[in-house]
Each structure stands twice: as C-alpha cells, then as structure tokens.
Amino acid sequence: MGILEKISEIEKEIARTQKNKATEYHLGLLKAKLAKYRAQLLEPSKSASSKGEGFDVMKSGDARVALIGFPSVGKSTFLSLMTSTASEAASYEFTTLTCIPGVIEYKGANIQLLDLPGIIEGAAQGKGRGRQVIAVARTADVIIMMLDATKGEVQRSLLEKELESVGIRLNKHKPNIYFKPKKGGGISFNSTVTLTQCSEKLVQLILHEYKIFNAEVLFREDCSPDEFIDVIVGNRVYMPCLYVYNKIDQISMEEVDRLARKPNSVVIRGPCLTGRLPLCSCGMKLNLDYLLEMLWEYLALTCIYTKKRGQRPDFTDAIILRKGASVEHVCHRIHRSLASQFKYALVWGTSTKYSPQRVGLTHTMEHEDVIQIVKK
Numbered sequence: 001m002g003i004l005e006k007i008s009e010i011e012k013e014i015a016r017t018q019k020n021k022a023t024e025y026h027l028g029l030l031k032a033k034l035a036k037y038r039a040q041l042l043e044p045s046k047s048a049s050s051k052g053e054g055f056d057v058m059k060s061g062d063a064r065v066a067l068i069g070f071p072s073v074g075k076s077t078f079l080s081l082m083t084s085t086a087s088e089a090a091s092y093e094f095t096t097l098t099c100i101p102g103v104i105e106y107k108g109a110n111i112q113l114l115d116l117p118g119i120i121e122g123a124a125q126g127k128g129r130g131r132q133v134i135a136v137a138r139t140a141d142v143i144i145m146m147l148d149a150t151k152g153e154v155q156r157s158l159l160e161k162e163l164e165s166v167g168i169r170l171n172k173h174k175p176n177i178y179f180k181p182k183k184g185g186g187i188s189f190n191s192t193v194t195l196t197q198c199s200e201k202l203v204q205l206i207l208h209e210y211k212i213f214n215a216e217v218l219f220r221e222d223c224s225p226d227e228f229i230d231v232i233v234g235n236r237v238y239m240p241c242l243y244v245y246n247k248i249d250q251i252s253m254e255e256v257d258r259l260a261r262k263p264n265s266v267v268i269r270g271p272c273l274t275g276r277l278p279l280c281s282c283g284m285k286l287n288l289d290y291l292l293e294m295l296w297e298y299l300a301l302t303c304i305y306t307k308k309r310g311q312r313p314d315f316t317d318a319i320i321l322r323k324g325a326s327v328e329h330v331c332h333r334i335h336r337s338l339a340s341q342f343k344y345a346l347v348w349g350t351s352t353k354y355s356p357q358r359v360g361l362t363h364t365m366e367h368e369d370v371i372q373i374v375k376k
Ligand SMILES: Nc1nc2c(ncn2[C@@H]2O[C@H](COP(=O)(O)OP(=O)(O)OP(=O)(O)O)[C@@H](O)[C@H]2O)c(=O)[nH]1
Pocket: 069, 070, 071, 072, 073, 074, 075, 076, 077, 078, 088, 089, 090, 091, 092, 093, 094, 095, 096, 097, 116, 117, 118, 119, 246, 247, 248, 249, 250, 268, 269, 270, 271, 272, 274, 275
C-alpha cells in the first residue's frame, strides 16, 4: 500500500470511529499515525519536476505576504491593484504559473506581496503546482487566503485542510507544552492545568508510536492530542491568516454582511465593471483600506523611532522590525558596526518602566518606542 492509500485508510477509520471515552486512545493513536505518514509524504521527492522554476523569489522588504487561493478567485487582480507590479489576470483558470512578487508600501514599511498559481484539492500531495505554492506559503509572515464570495465555504475548508496537512497552522499559537526527549529515565509527565483532552496514558501511547520512550513532558495548557503531536513532530509553522472574500459585487448585500462578520475576514471587490453593483455607487467601496489596516495588524510589525541627543525624535522615518526585536536588531538596522560600539541606549515608550530608561542590547523593543543610542 502506498502512503496516500494508508493516509486515506486512516482518515476513513477516524471518520467512522465515534468519539467517546472508550475510543479516545484509539483515535489518538490513529492521529499520530496520520501525522507520521503526512510527514513522509512531504519529504523532498527525488524527481526534478517537484522543484519549481520561477518559485525562488528573494525575500525582500520588511515582511512577506503570500496569496493563496483556488484558481481564478482574483489573486492576480489583487496584486496588480495593490502594487505597481502587473500580474496577468484572465477569466480562465491557472493564468498564473509562477510566483510574482510585488511591493505594498504602507506606514513606511515595504511589504512583499506574492501572487501565486491557484491551488486545488490535493495540492499538498503534488497536484498542480501545489507543493511549490505551499513551500512558498511556509516562508510567509502572513497568508492572505483569497476566496470567491460566490463559491461558498467549501473552498475555504478545503484550503485549510491542505495547509493543515503540511503542518501549517492558521491563526493558532504554538501549544504551550514543554517537551524534551531524554536518553533514559522513562517518560515523566506533568501538567500545570487541568487536562480535559489528554491524559498521561494517551500521551505515553502517542510517544510510543513515535518510538519515544524517554522524555520530559509538561502541559502548561489544556491541549488536544493533535496539538501534542504537533509539538512532538516539531516542524510546524504557526501563521496568521486573513480570509479575503473577493467578488462581492456578485452576491447579495445580506451575504456580504454575513461574510464580513466572520472572524479574521475581510470582504473586497476587484475593479470589475461587469458586476451587479456599479462601481462607486451606493457607498460600495473596494474596501482595500480596511484590508490594509487588518493586514498591518496581522503582520504585527514594530515601528521604532530614533532620536539624537538633545533633538526631537525623527517620526518621519521609522525603523520597521519584527515583533520581539531587540535593541541589537535596531543597531544592526542603523549600521553594521553599531552594536560593537554600543555603550547603552535610552528608550522612551511602552517597553520600559521609566521614560527614558537605560537599557542594554538584549532589551526587547515595542511598537512606537523611541530610542537614543549612546556609543562607547
Ligand atoms: N466580478 C468580479 N470579477 C473579478 C473580481 N476580481 C477579479 N475578477 C475577475 O476574475 C477573473 C480571474 O482573476 P485573476 O486575477 O486572473 O484570478 P487568479 O486568482 O489570479 O487566477 P489564477 O492565476 O488563474 O489562479 C478575471 O476575469 C477578473 O477580472 C471582482 O471583485 N469581481
């Protein structure tokens, strides 16, 4: 039996197994097996065809956003609208065949937006250019999942399943479980909270399935067996995802309203003049400003302002960094050798208790902090 068949067998068995106390261990074990086979599936295949030419786009700018969606949902239309790059858009599927980068300039940051080929069910197993697309998605800071508002929710759950199956976790945080394989001593299991989904026995069973017999496990959160498996397997990426419903000119206002209220979602319309609602009438906008605001929030970038001694901070030119960036990151951004000449820094803002506060290189900066660096 091939891996795909094994996976499908297990999925079927999970589907037909009723979820209750008596089947809990059996289900946990099946899930562990499933995760194992999926991991095997993703191991780089030896054939050259799986390596996609045109997909190796250099990372540039302050953050990267990947456009993921079924064919012809309007990804390229969106890229052409948001950036100065033109990506061919047409009414037939698979118009885009490679990765097309564009840049969104927003609040002083350069956000790299990647247009990608449409993906379909089975993408993770190599259908279409699914594997290449997903490999690019893994490198993004945020995924924009573009959906055709006229197509219903099934596209969304299919895509979520595809990404889920390759270890991409959307809008979830890393499970708060301490896990450390050991050389000996058996399995030590502890939890700081009451567990309602996992037990010591289930944890042991799952670990044995992965041939782990010695480890330290500490649950600091009431996690599910799937989340525990994610921790064991390890190579998961936790990524914010913004669901963008496009082509809302084709659906009723009630439906637009319903979609707009869904969590993590934005509704937009491309600049299409053939829609039912004429452009720029009845207050119906493209809604792109709102999308950008949300995207900015999801990217969680940190803007730092610098200040020279005795002068006011320069609010016109922010240094844009990832969340959690340190004073050292700020130094590197200003000048390559600044960190080596660094004596201390004064920081004003929410990251410090006092304003200003004297801090060292390891201090973590927060959004809109002001920094003055003092050299040796
Ligand atoms: N009615 C309507 N049509 C739109 C909208 N946005 C895009 N389109 C049309 O949808 C079709 C597909 O657009 P593309 O931008 O090529 O879609 P894509 O997702 O890049 O497609 P592939 O590259 O083939 O995966 C084109 O005919 C667009 O003009 C919209 O908001 N409303």
